[in-house]
Amino acid sequence: MKKMLREGDVRIPAGCAIAALVNLRGLPFAGTRIADCIAVMRERSNGLGGGFAAYGIYPEMKDYYAVHVFFDGIPEKREFEYQLRRHFRVVSTGPIPTRRNDEIHNPPIIWRYFVSPENSLLAEEPVRRQEFMVSFITGVNAASNGAYIVSFGKNMGVFKGVGFPEDIADFFRLDEYRGYLWTAHGRFPTNTPGWWGGAHPFALLETTVIHNGEISSYDANRRFIEMYGYRCSLQTDTEVIAYIFDFLCRRLGMSQEEAALIVAPPLWDELAMMEEETANRITRIRAVFSSLLLNGPFSIVLATPDGIMALNDRLKLRPMVAAENEDFVAVASEEAAIRKILTGINRIWSPRGGEPVWGKVDLTHPEREPLYAGEGGSDDAEAAKSKI
Amino acid sequence: MLKLQKAKFEIGRDFDRCVGCGVCVNQCANEVHFRDPYDESVCADDIKCVGCQRCVHLCPTGALRVVSFASRTREHGLWTSTVINEIHLQSDSGGILLSGMGHSRPDTVYWDRILLNASQVTNPSIDPLREPMELKTFLGRKPPLNRKNSLDAPEKYPQLELEIPVMFAAMSFGSVSLNVHKSLARAAMSQKTYWNTGEGGLHPEVRAYRDRAIVQVASGRFGVSPEYLEEGACIEIKIGQGAKPGIGGHLPGEKVTGEVARTRKIPPGSDAISPAPHHDIYSIEDLSQLIYSLKEATAYRKPVAVKIAAVHNVAAICSGMARAGADILVIDGYRGGSGATPLRIRNDVGIPVEFALAAVDRRLREEGIRNEVSLVVSGGIRNSADVAKAIALGADAVYIGTAALVALGCHMCQNCYTGKCNWGIATVNPRLARRLNPDIGTLRAENLLRAWKHELAEFLGGMGMNAIESLRGNRLMLRGLGLTERELEILGIKAVGE
Numbered sequence: 098m099k100k101m102l103r104e105g106d107v108r109i110p111a112g113c114a115i116a117a118l119v120n121l122r123g124l125p126f127a128g129t130r131i132a133d134c135i136a137v138m139r140e141r142s143n144g145l146g147g148g149f150a151a152y153g154i155y156p157e158m159k160d161y162y163a164v165h166v167f168f169d170g171i172p173e174k175r176e177f178e179y180q181l182r183r184h185f186r187v188v189s190t191g192p193i194p195t196r197r198n199d200e201i202h203n204p205p206i207i208w209r210y211f212v213s214p215e216n217s218l219l220a221e222e223p224v225r226r227q228e229f230m231v232s233f234i235t236g237v238n239a240a241s242n243g244a245y246i247v248s249f250g251k252n253m254g255v256f257k258g259v260g261f262p263e264d265i266a267d268f269f270r271l272d273e274y275r276g277y278l279w280t281a282h283g284r285f286p287t288n289t290p291g292w293w294g295g296a297h298p299f300a301l302l303e304t305t306v307i308h309n310g311e312i313s314s315y316d317a318n319r320r321f322i323e324m325y326g327y328r329c330s331l332q333t334d335t336e337v338i339a340y341i342f343d344f345l346c347r348r349l350g351m352s353q354e355e356a357a358l359i360v361a362p363p364l365w366d367e368l369a370m371m372e373e374e375t376a377n378r379i380t381r382i383r384a385v386f387s388s389l390l391l392n393g394p395f396s397i398v399l400a401t402p403d404g405i406m407a408l409n410d411r412l413k414l415r416p417m418v419a420a421e422n423e424d425f426v427a428v429a430s431e432e433a434a435i436r437k438i439l440t441g442i443n444r445i446w447s448p449r450g451g452e453p454v455w456g457k458v459d460l461t462h463p464e465r466e467p468l469y470a471g472e473g474g475s476d477d478a479e480a481a482k483s484k485i
Numbered sequence: 486m487l488k489l490q491k492a493k494f495e496i497g498r499d500f501d502r503c504v505g506c507g508v509c510v511n512q513c514a515n516e517v518h519f520r521d522p523y524d525e526s527v528c529a530d531d532i533k534c535v536g537c538q539r540c541v542h543l544c545p546t547g548a549l550r551v552v553s554f555a556s557r558t559r560e561h562g563l564w565t566s567t568v569i570n571e572i573h574l575q576s577d578s579g580g581i582l583l584s585g586m587g588h589s590r591p592d593t594v595y596w597d598r599i600l601l602n603a604s605q606v607t608n609p610s611i612d613p614l615r616e617p618m619e620l621k622t623f624l625g626r627k628p629p630l631n632r633k634n635s636l637d638a639p640e641k642y643p644q645l646e647l648e649i650p651v652m653f654a655a656m657s658f659g660s661v662s663l664n665v666h667k668s669l670a671r672a673a674m675s676q677k678t679y680w681n682t683g684e685g686g687l688h689p690e691v692r693a694y695r696d697r698a699i700v701q702v703a704s705g706r707f708g709v710s711p712e713y714l715e716e717g718a719c720i721e722i723k724i725g726q727g728a729k730p731g732i733g734g735h736l737p738g739e740k741v742t743g744e745v746a747r748t749r750k751i752p753p754g755s756d757a758i759s760p761a762p763h764h765d766i767y768s769i770e771d772l773s774q775l776i777y778s779l780k781e782a783t784a785y786r787k788p789v790a791v792k793i794a795a796v797h798n799v800a801a802i803c804s805g806m807a808r809a810g811a812d813i814l815v816i817d818g819y820r821g822g823s824g825a826t827p828l829r830i831r832n833d834v835g836i837p838v839e840f841a842l843a844a845v846d847r848r849l850r851e852e853g854i855r856n857e858v859s860l861v862v863s864g865g866i867r868n869s870a871d872v873a874k875a876i877a878l879g880a881d882a883v884y885i886g887t888a889a890l891v892a893l894g895c896h897m898c899q900n901c902y903t904g905k906c907n908w909g910i911a912t913v914n915p916r917l918a919r920r921l922n923p924d925i926g927t928l929r930a931e932n933l934l935r936a937w938k939h940e941l942a943e944f945l946g947g948m949g950m951n952a953i954e955s956l957r958g959n960r961l962m963l964r965g966l967g968l969t970e971r972e973l974e975i976l977g978i979k980a981v982g983e
Contacts, residue, residue, distance in 0.1 A: 112607065287607060311608035313948055314955030316962065324853045325630070349630060364617050381639050384623040385630075388856065392955035393608050412616060412951065414609055 107332070113297075113309035114141035114262075114283040115417075116429040117398040117405050118438065119456040124424070125153050128271030130438050131279035134427075136263035137434040141309075142283030144200070146296035147265040148257025150305035152278035152402055155252050161188050161211040162230075163254050165247040167293050168206040173243030184233065185212035193256070193269065200264040205245075205293050209254075227347065230302060232326075238294075239330040245294040250303035253402065257282075257296035265296075277458060280400050282307040299335040302347075303402050306339040309430055310395030310415045321388035334395065341389055342399055353399070353406050354453070359386040361411050361451035398428055404457035413450035420445035426456030489573035494536045496529035497550035503527060509540040509549060514905035514917055537898035539907035571828075582828035585901030585911065586887060587728050587820040587865060590832055595839035595968075596871045599878075600981060602962045604949035611946040618942035619952040622650040622882055624719075624859040625788040626812035643788050645719055645813075647882060648677035649938050650953060651872060653930075654863050654886030655701050655723065655792070657685025659736050659745040659757065660824035660901070661890075661911055662918035668893055668926025670694035675927075676934045681884070684723060684734070684759060686748035687713055699790065702779065704733055705759035707749040711782060719813070720779050721790040722772070724763070727821025727864040730794030730835045734759035735825065740904050742913050773809035780810070788812035788859075795819060795841030795864065796834075800848035807849065807858045815884065816841050818864025822887040824911055825902030838864040839878065843976045846879025846958060855879075855958075869940035878976065879958040892933040893926045 116134045120126060128151060135147070155163050164181070168174040181187065189211040195204070214226060234246050248255035253276075256269040262283040266272075282297040298305040312318065312334040319329045319337050325348070327340040338360075345356040362383045368376045383390070394414030398407045407428040409417050418432045422441040429435045432445065448454050496517065505527050509518040517534045520527060534551060541549045557566050571582055604610040611618075625644035653669040660683065670691045673680040681699040686708020691698070700717030702709055714720055725731065736745075736757035746753035766772050776789050790813035791806045793799070803814050818838020823831070842862050849855035862875050863884035875883050891897070894908040901911035909920030945951065948962055956962060964981040965973045973980055 311949075313604065313608055313950045314959060317955050317957055317959040320850060320958050320960070321856065324850050324855060365619055365621055366617055377639075384644055385627045385856070387623070387952075387954035388957065390952055390954055392950040392952055393604075394949070412611065414611075 112285040114138035114430045115307045115309045117280040118427045119278040119405050123277045123458045125275035125277045128274045131281045132263050132266035134434045134438040135281035137437045138431050143285045144261045145286050146284030147262030148282050148296045150255045150280045150298040151276035152253045153276040154274045158211045159252040161213050164210040164249050165254050166208050167245045169243035177244040186215040187212050195268050196270050198264050198268045201260045201268045239328045248300035255298050255300045258293045280307050280398050297335050299339050301339045301343050305400045306335050308335040308397040312391050313393030317388050357453045359389050360391045407454040409450045411451040419454045488577050492531040492554045494534040494551050495531045495554050499548045502546040502548035508543050512539050512543050514907050535898040535900040537907050538896045583902050584828040585899045587822040596874050598966050598968050599874050600964050603947040608949045611951050613942035613946040620649050622647045624813050627857050650882035652678050652884050653680040653889050654884035655681035655683040657683030658688050659685045664921040664923045666691045667923035668930050671927040672930035673697045688748045704763045714783050719788045723792045725794035727794045727817035727819050728823030729826040729830045733761040769805045776810040795836045795838050799841045800844040803845040804848050813859040815861045820865030838862050842878050869937040873944045876956050877959050877962045892929045
């Protein structure tokens with residue numbers, strides 16, 4: 098029988114569960130909490146993919162890029178390390194600690210590096226450096242030479258694999274990490290050869306995307322974004338969404354608000370009821386960026402070091418609930434998952450289609466600094482707050 | 486000399502039904518039907534019949550049938566009756582074979598070999614009766630996407646705004662009647678799309694619809710003046726058309742009646758000859774100069790389109806046009822129609838628009854400039870499925886010419902060049918032209934657009950989309966049936982089952 102095609106060689110539709118929890122003061126809390134949250138939605142995934150993105154987990158190494166990588170074997174690892182050392186100074190290296198879990202099978206070699214840019218090219222202005230790093234990451238991943246960069250960013254990392262998300266959390270010992278922003282994803286792919294790189298979240302530099310949906314406009318979006326130097330090697334919606342936000346926000350310097358207007362613009366009928374100047378501006382943006390409209394069902398959470406943006410498609414064809422209390426903003430596919438992990442909820446609501454939900458971290462909060470530097474050490478934010 | 490040409494049709498008259506009213510005699514501009522000078526009975530001369538079916542439709546007692554001429558030459562796979570007839574015609578006359586409308590051979594219609602997708606389970610289809618379906622399309626140049634974005638200077642990027650991505654193709658007054666212009670112009674106005682004047686100027690009676698008019702500048706420059714350029718919403722430079730790539734046009738003097746002459750700004754009765762090339766465009770830089778001359782003349786307030794016939798290296802040419810300053814690229818495939826074209830050129834020059842479109846869209850994307858220009862295709866777009874497939878292959882919008890004329894009553898007799906159109910379409914003879922009532926013509930053209938709008942919404946909703954831009958260039962929504970691997974590769978689509 099012919100070998101099943103790997104993700105990227107073929108497009109695999111998938112359904113999903115998503116969850117995100119962010120502490121608005123930037124206070125860290127253990128990964129157990131997000132794992133408990135996503136576990137509630139177990140029937141939304143089928144054990145063929147789960148993953149987490151965590152921000153603020155490497156405070157003692159926050160000046161270095163944390164690189165999480167999957168390898169098929171030792172030769173691939175050696176080749177990758179040769180490439181890495183050509184451009185970066187490797188400060189620290191080692192396997193990502195894991196724990197035996199009976200539900201998790203055939204993991205790849207999972208390695209972590211902390212690096213700093215070394216090359217003269219990389220020492221140049223930040224724009225050029227980011228450009229180079231993006232092309233380094235996408236280059237390694239598109240080549241599919243048995244090395245796959247899972248995440249590449251400062252003070253953050255992605256942990257993912259084939260399995261239910263709560264088992265993945267256990268496998269990666271996420272209970273031992275503390276971050277101020279976590280996102281989680283449980284996947285229900287229609288078919289998959291079980292490739293660990295195919296799980297989500299998808300990361301590009303410090304931006305990660307989790308997504309539940311199937312975008313009908315995928316090929317229109319892909320063919321547009323590929324004009325600007327991106328290669329959609331995984332053929333997943335999540336990947337193309339990450340590239341779209343990277344293109345709009347990092348390359349074109351737009352705000353996430355503007356990017357949200359582009360991927361989920363108001364309907365023309367709604368524009369007709371708006372103030373003329375606003376309507377004209379949105380019309381112009383849509384006319385130029387029409388190929389970036391994401392059409393079809395989706396709920397996405399876009400995470401960056403300074404917070405999350407959650408967004409539904411214009412017709413709200415996929416579920417997404419948001420909630421907030423004094424310290425947290427939480428987003429999940431189902432309300433039950435939020436109620437499991439958040440108490441003292443001030444507001445819980447189902448955001449309208451195309452209406453972004455923000456969870457911006459106050460990076461200047463006075464309580465934040467000591468904990469962030471790794472000096473404090475409490476399990477969750479509430480406890481930390483009462484201590485201070 | 487004995488004429489060897491044979492009749493193509495024969496008239497069947499049921500004398501039990503015929504009451505001898507003479508409607509057929511009055512209606513037939515080709516003088517097929519006539520009254521016998523001796524007994525006043527109604528007779529027919531089959532050889533003059535073009536098969537337009539006008540008499541059949543209008544006969545009050547249903548006494549007439551126009552059917553293919555049954556008497557044929559002996560069967561031969563190569564030397565068919567058509568081939569033999571053409572040789573006889575040429576040896577009778579010594580002339581170029583003329584024809585109207587587009588490519589007539591039953592070659593593969595690639596639209597029919599491409600199938601559209603629909604949503605099942607993993608994403609929902611959207612019901613167009615419940616949810617809004619957005620067909621709005623903008624044509625015109627878009628700013629390049631770099632850091633210093635030009636979004637704040639919209640005046641530099643004039644756009645055409647279409648509520649349905651279907652426009653009426655260029656057909657000049659003279660080649661078609663004024664009532665055709667009135668019908669299409671009013672329909673374009675009410676349905677919020679555009680109509681095209683063709684190379685024949687803008688008649689005063691259709692000036693009221695100038696906000697929705699694309700004014701054409703072709704090699705003969707007929708009707709062109711500063712006012713004319715100023716009046717259109719967009720200016721289209723016509724380099725070529727699919728029905729006759731590489732050759733010019735010729736409106737014979739007898740069609741250049743008073744009205745036509747005034748609109749074209751030439752003396753009545755003179756032949757209106759459009760040269761094969763523009764004699765001020767012998768190169769791409771010359772085209773660029775004309776584009777910018779027209780932009781200067783209209784203060785950069787209107788998009789400029791350039792229309793070419795789909796020929797072999799269409800991708801490189803279109804890329805050059807985009808770089809020369811064209812805001813909208815129009816590609817007319819080899820099935821595109823015409824009022825008059827040499828039959829050999831019509832059937833044997835140019836390529837199908839499906840391939841031209843796929844190649845151009847790909848090339849513009851490879852060069853990273855696809856988003857900066859708009860792409861319009863034409864040449865054999867027959868229905869809303871063709872429109873949907875064209876958009877999925879990469880077009881922004883389509884032009885329809887033949888389909889619009891068929892909506893107005895054209896029966897595809899392909900004799901437009903004779904000026905004897907019994908349906909009042911391809912004629913300036915007032916007696917014939919008034920057979921097309923512009924109010925009814927408007928309604929019919931509007932109905933066609935409305936019907937296609939509904940069907941496009943159904944296609945989109947079925948594919949799980951509610952905006953036409955999500956289909957544009959979305960080739961994953963297409964699969965090829967019965968195409969070779971090479972054809973699939975050029976079209977950039979997968980085979981059915983893949």
